[in-house]
Amino acid sequence: MAPQQRLKKFVLKKEMALITEVIEGLGGHLCIQDEDGKYLLGKAPDGTAQPQETTEHRAAITLEEDIIGWVSGGETDESPKTSNQTSGQTNSQTNSQTSSKAHTAAKLLSRLASRELEKRTLTKELLGKYKELTLLFRLSEQIVETLDIDQIAALVLDEARQVLPSSGGMLMLLSETTKVLEQIAAFQTNPADEQPSSPIKLGQGLLGKIIATNRGEIVDNVINDERYVAAEAAEQGYACHTLICVPLKIKDRLIGAIALYRTQLDPYRAEDFKLLATLGAYTASVISVLMNEKQLKESRQNELLFQLAGQIRHSLNLSDTLQTAVQKIQSAFRSDRCFFLWQRSAVETSLPGVLNQQQSTDAHIAIVSESKNPSLPTITGSYDIDEIGEDILNQIYQQQVIQIDDASQLPHSPIKLFLQGNQCEALLAFPMMTRTGQVGLLCCATSQPRHWEPDQVKLLQTVTNQLIIAIDQAELYEKSQSAARLAQDKAHELQAAIGDLQAMQLKLVHTEKMSSLGRMVAGIAHEINNPVTFIHGNLGHLHRGVTDLLDLLGCYTETYPEATKDIKEITEDIDLDFLQDDLPKLLESMNTGTARIQEIVLSLQNFIRLDQADMKPVNLHEGLDSALLLLQHRFNSKTRGKTICLVKNYGKLPKVECYAKQINQVFMNLLNNALDALEKPTNDPPTITITTRLEDQQVIICIADNGPGISPKAKEHLFDPFFTTKDVGQGKGLGLSMSHQIVVDQHRGHIDCISTVGRGTELIIKLPLAQPQESIAPVAFGSTEVRQKDQHPPYL
Numbered sequence: 001m002a003p004q005q006r007l008k009k010f011v012l013k014k015e016m017a018l019i020t021e022v023i024e025g026l027g028g029h030l031c032i033q034d035e036d037g038k039y040l041l042g043k044a045p046d047g048t049a050q051p052q053e054t055t056e057h058r059a060a061i062t063l064e065e066d067i068i069g070w071v072s073g074g075e076t077d078e079s080p081k082t083s084n085q086t087s088g089q090t091n092s093q094t095n096s097q098t099s100s101k102a103h104t105a106a107k108l109l110s111r112l113a114s115r116e117l118e119k120r121t122l123t124k125e126l127l128g129k130y131k132e133l134t135l136l137f138r139l140s141e142q143i144v145e146t147l148d149i150d151q152i153a154a155l156v157l158d159e160a161r162q163v164l165p166s167s168g169g170m171l172m173l174l175s176e177t178t179k180v181l182e183q184i185a186a187f188q189t190n191p192a193d194e195q196p197s198s199p200i201k202l203g204q205g206l207l208g209k210i211i212a213t214n215r216g217e218i219v220d221n222v223i224n225d226e227r228y229v230a231a232e233a234a235e236q237g238y239a240c241h242t243l244i245c246v247p248l249k250i251k252d253r254l255i256g257a258i259a260l261y262r263t264q265l266d267p268y269r270a271e272d273f274k275l276l277a278t279l280g281a282y283t284a285s286v287i288s289v290l291m292n293e294k295q296l297k298e299s300r301q302n303e304l305l306f307q308l309a310g311q312i313r314h315s316l317n318l319s320d321t322l323q324t325a326v327q328k329i330q331s332a333f334r335s336d337r338c339f340f341l342w343q344r345s346a347v348e349t350s351l352p353g354v355l356n357q358q359q360s361t362d363a364h365i366a367i368v369s370e371s372k373n374p375s376l377p378t379i380t381g382s383y384d385i386d387e388i389g390e391d392i393l394n395q396i397y398q399q400q401v402i403q404i405d406d407a408s409q410l411p412h413s414p415i416k417l418f419l420q421g422n423q424c425e426a427l428l429a430f431p432m433m434t435r436t437g438q439v440g441l442l443c444c445a446t447s448q449p450r451h452w453e454p455d456q457v458k459l460l461q462t463v464t465n466q467l468i469i470a471i472d473q474a475e476l477y478e479k480s481q482s483a484a485r486l487a488q489d490k491a492h493e494l495q496a497a498i499g500d501l502q503a504m505q506l507k508l509v510h511t512e513k514m515s516s517l518g519r520m521v522a523g524i525a526h527e528i529n530n531p532v533t534f535i536h537g538n539l540g541h542l543h544r545g546v547t548d549l550l551d552l553l554g555c556y557t558e559t560y561p562e563a564t565k566d567i568k569e570i571t572e573d574i575d576l577d578f579l580q581d582d583l584p585k586l587l588e589s590m591n592t593g594t595a596r597i598q599e600i601v602l603s604l605q606n607f608i609r610l611d612q613a614d615m616k617p618v619n620l621h622e623g624l625d626s627a628l629l630l631l632q633h634r635f636n637s638k639t640r641g642k643t644i645c646l647v648k649n650y651g652k653l654p655k656v657e658c659y660a661k662q663i664n665q666v667f668m669n670l671l672n673n674a675l676d677a678l679e680k681p682t683n684d685p686p687t688i689t690i691t692t693r694l695e696d697q698q699v700i701i702c703i704a705d706n707g708p709g710i711s712p713k714a715k716e717h718l719f720d721p722f723f724t725t726k727d728v729g730q731g732k733g734l735g736l737s738m739s740h741q742i743v744v745d746q747h748r749g750h751i752d753c754i755s756t757v758g759r760g761t762e763l764i765i766k767l768p769l770a771q772p773q774e775s776i777a778p779v780a781f782g783s784t785e786v787r788q789k790d791q792h793p794p795y796l
Helices: 003-014 016-026 084-143 149-163 205-212 230-236 270-314 318-333 390-397 414-421 454-559 564-575 577-609 620-630 633-636 660-677 736-748
Strands: 032-033 039-041 059-063 067-075 168-175 180-188 217-219 240-249 252-262 337-344 364-372 380-384 400-405 426-433 439-446 616-618 645-649 656-657 687-695 700-706 752-754 760-768
Touching: 032 084, 059 084, 067 084, 084 168, 149 168, 149 180, 149 252, 149 270, 149 760, 180 205, 205 217, 205 240, 205 252, 217 270, 240 270, 252 270, 270 616, 318 337, 318 364, 318 454, 337 390, 390 414, 390 426, 390 439, 426 454, 439 454, 564 577, 577 620, 616 620, 616 660, 620 633, 620 660, 620 687, 620 700, 656 660, 656 760, 660 687, 660 700, 660 736, 660 760, 736 760
Parallel strands: 645 687
Antiparallel strands: 032 039, 032 067, 059 067, 168 180, 168 252, 217 240, 240 252, 337 364, 337 439, 364 380, 400 426, 426 439, 616 656, 687 700, 700 760, 752 760
16 A cells, blocks of 8 residues: 555544644644645645645655655634734744644654554554464364374365465475475365376476475466466466465475465465465474374384394294284384284194194184283283184184274174273284294284274284294294204214214224234344344353453463564554454443343333233333333434433332233323424424322323424314324324323323413323223223213313
């Protein structure tokens, strides 16, 4: 409205009495004219109310720096006119007074007009706010009744058409991935109009470009707008003359838009835009909350499914999986009770908690898993079919979803009595049938009536499918376990057979080895002993004969000091003086050599002990010395430039009851292994230390070396048959295995290994002083007994 129009309305209708009082209070002949000079109060000097182009003593009435009227004054009827001079002076004074009054009145009227405008503006704003609040309040009352975004969008559009009459409108949401505005609600007043339905690409077409600005706009003439594309408008379904569009934003993030249009040429006003923008802001916040709530709900559902899937992956125990499922479902659905039941018959399967599904006269229902509010009583247990009702059982067999929103509305039936008797007023249940024919039911219940939402039904269906997979996997696992147990039994039998074969093989190898070695040593000892004994026995006679001849030669030399020329030549050639001095020494050396050979032969005979097959008291130090004597050549040979040092810490030992030949073989095996270990480079001088002592009626023999040691992994298999850490061709892996059998199986002793990599190895043998009367025969050291895997061997 123009300023003069506001003033006319102000003067003529609102404040006429007040203006009249102002004019009368100022006195004089004052008139009020509008901007065009038309008199609104008072008359022109000619007595008319017609506009006057010029009027004396006019003062402008202003409003917001615009002239909206005039206050004018002229001669009055009471002005005295006695003479020209007096008249002139009086007119001058009067005109001055009139002009001052006109300016004063104009200022007062300007202020009055300004105050009126402020009141009108404030009133208009208050009316607009009231209109907005009324709209939002009415919309809020309807929104609280639904949490569906599509329904809320329809409510928003319905309210928008109430306050902003339009031919049609739409509410769109923006897809973050495709940048397309998808219509979720729309309306049109004329049913013949085509419903706008095509998606709008952001930044394309009139609406797409308006929404892309993120500000909104009023378009008074759509067809003349340069952004208008007729083909796109026809495709999108709006044929309109004027359009208003506001974005839906959350913190400057565009999530959609509301658009209204009119088919007639009736432009929207700025007040309309403000009202629709307020409605759009409120709608955006509501939709954002619902979208977040939806995402949260989906995330909870996905978390539930993920946890169930994880439970299925990590645990094949069906009871644990079912209990986890009912607990998670009760939490996700905010229900009072969630439980799982089987329809069972008298014939059980191997799967725990699941029975074979066969028709039987004693069939019943078993609730096996439950999660509930603490205040509710438990319902786990077994129930007869009559307590539940055959109708429910038929629905389970037919795989029908059971959905009860209000149990009180059901006709009288067993299921109604069961539910209400257990404080269940609403029930949502999904049946399942496993691959083996097992029939179960997953149930979710509340103690108050409840309408089950479609997404809840869908979620429970998904969980049921997961449980079917879990049950199938549990069944397969049970079958695989049975097959594994059978295979394990067969493996144990095979392992026992292999153990028997290895023990027999070890026994045969050892027996053949010892038999061959014994025969060979006996033959060699016999063959060597005969000539050596002959030579050693004749060396005494030879020594006496040579001594006599030397004495005779000395006598000749003294008797006939003057030798002949031939004798002198022979004497010089044979170096008689040297022979006389060296020949006795030579004979003594030969005697010592033959005695040494006899000692070696005796050690071989003692080591083999072919004449001592029975168990008898033996001096172990003799066996150790015999083995050391046979290995003397290895001690004397230099290893890596260093001679192996032997340290013997022999304690005072009594005779030990044992098989001497076998114990000597153990000493030989252990000493050989120690010598082999010292062939590798070492910083310290290579040393073998033998320690013996008596402790708690046991003889302890320790053979230690300062070699490279044995790794923990190799130590685990140290006494296994055919296990060796030596290179191919250098060891068969039988020495320590046979030694273990001899000490442990034959002599009821212990053999332990203490080794540190880089510091050396010590093998400790513990033998009892005496063996039980029911002594084990020496031929049985290749025992076929197989230890259980979890039984520690005696030497550990």
